[in-house]
Amino acid sequence: MSGVLDAAYDAAAAAVRAAPRVIVAAHENPDGDAIGSLVGAVRGLRAAGVDAIGVRAPDELPREYRWLDDGDTVTSTPEGEGWLLLAVDCGSEARIAVPEGVRERAALVVDLDHHHDNTRFGDINIVDAEAACSAMMVRELLGRLGVGLTPAIATPLYVGLVSDTGRFQYSNTDARAFYAAAELVGTGAQPQEVFQRVYESVQASKLRLLARALGRIELRLGGRLAVTWLTRADIAETGADEAATDGVIDSLRAIEGVEVAAFIREAANGSRHKVSLRSANGIVDVSRIARAGGGGGHPRAAGFSSDLDRPELVALIEHEAAPDLG
Numbered sequence: 001m002s003g004v005l006d007a008a009y010d011a012a013a014a015a016v017r018a019a020p021r022v023i024v025a026a027h028e029n030p031d032g033d034a035i036g037s038l039v040g041a042v043r044g045l046r047a048a049g050v051d052a053i054g055v056r057a058p059d060e061l062p063r064e065y066r067w068l069d070d071g072d073t074v075t076s077t078p079e080g081e082g083w084l085l086l087a088v089d090c091g092s093e094a095r096i097a098v099p100e101g102v103r104e105r106a107a108l109v110v111d112l113d114h115h116h117d118n119t120r121f122g123d124i125n126i127v128d129a130e131a132a133c134s135a136m137m138v139r140e141l142l143g144r145l146g147v148g149l150t151p152a153i154a155t156p157l158y159v160g161l162v163s164d165t166g167r168f169q170y171s172n173t174d175a176r177a178f179y180a181a182a183e184l185v186g187t188g189a190q191p192q193e194v195f196q197r198v199y200e201s202v203q204a205s206k207l208r209l210l211a212r213a214l215g216r217i218e219l220r221l222g223g224r225l226a227v228t229w230l231t232r233a234d235i236a237e238t239g240a241d242e243a244a245t246d247g248v249i250d251s252l253r254a255i256e257g258v259e260v261a262a263f264i265r266e267a268a269n270g271s272r273h274k275v276s277l278r279s280a281n282g283i284v285d286v287s288r289i290a291r292a293g294g295g296g297g298h299p300r301a302a303g304f305s306s307d308l309d310r311p312e313l314v315a316l317i318e319h320e321a322a323p324d325l326g
């Protein structure tokens, strides 16, 4: 670990100890790493004797991760002010999903994240782009606070690790990720139970929605760009919930010859569309495409929100991807 990173963990641990209260938050449209890191941090901080509260936006959590939050988060603004805000898995300040007033009433912000394009928005920035997930970084911070892992803490952290590594298959799956997995399983995370709850509890409506997206796959740039899309009507007509679009992009990326996968979905609120991008082999840095669209992310998994219409989005993605695929 670099000296800078090591010092950032120590500074964050000291700040947590000195804070009257710690509010933990993750990003909007939370994934397994966001929820797992948030819940794991709240439980771990409480085990360290810290007054910790988890907060999140009022939207429902994705069904497969709902079981993780056992009353560990609130969707309203806590009383008081002058807290330390610990933002986990957020690449930029705009990504932090908190109820009204939470950000403004924090006295100090700690940014704990593994996105390579993290904007270092915190007063203390613990940014480790080599970490497979933020959950591993939460574990490191908890270690510096003297917290011993228990099944209740290890389980959400393990979910973060499993989901961000694509069940230990993506390019971020390194020895450190497996050591972290060994420790988390050794302290009570149950791989089979996590698999059952996260991946084997799918609603039929989600598969019907997936079928619509798969039926529309369009190959461009000589088969190296795969695009598909879903509308509000698709979501309404299949009866699927909002988070059921998760996973569509994985099928696109798996197509032989595809380097860039793009999934465009009509958003429920805010911007008109939400775009997910994946790079199959790392030939194209999709976070660059996402930044061109106003978002960001990792080289192999990125996204953005946009008011452009679908043909405009396809043109933008194709235009940005083409030079690298030439």
Ligand code: AMP
Binding pocket: 029, 031, 091, 095, 115, 275, 276, 277, 294, 295, 296, 297, 298, 301, 302, 303, 304, 305
């Ligand atoms: P998703 O396709 O929603 O799973 O997002 C993949 C990754 O892209 C996330 O882990 C984020 O790092 C990043 N990302 C997605 N949407 C945005 C956005 N609007 N702004 C910045 N980064 C984003």
Ligand code: MN
Binding pocket: 027, 031, 033, 034, 089
């Ligand atoms: Mn995330």
Ligand code: MN
Binding pocket: 033, 034, 089, 114, 132, 133, 134, 164
């Ligand atoms: Mn993550």
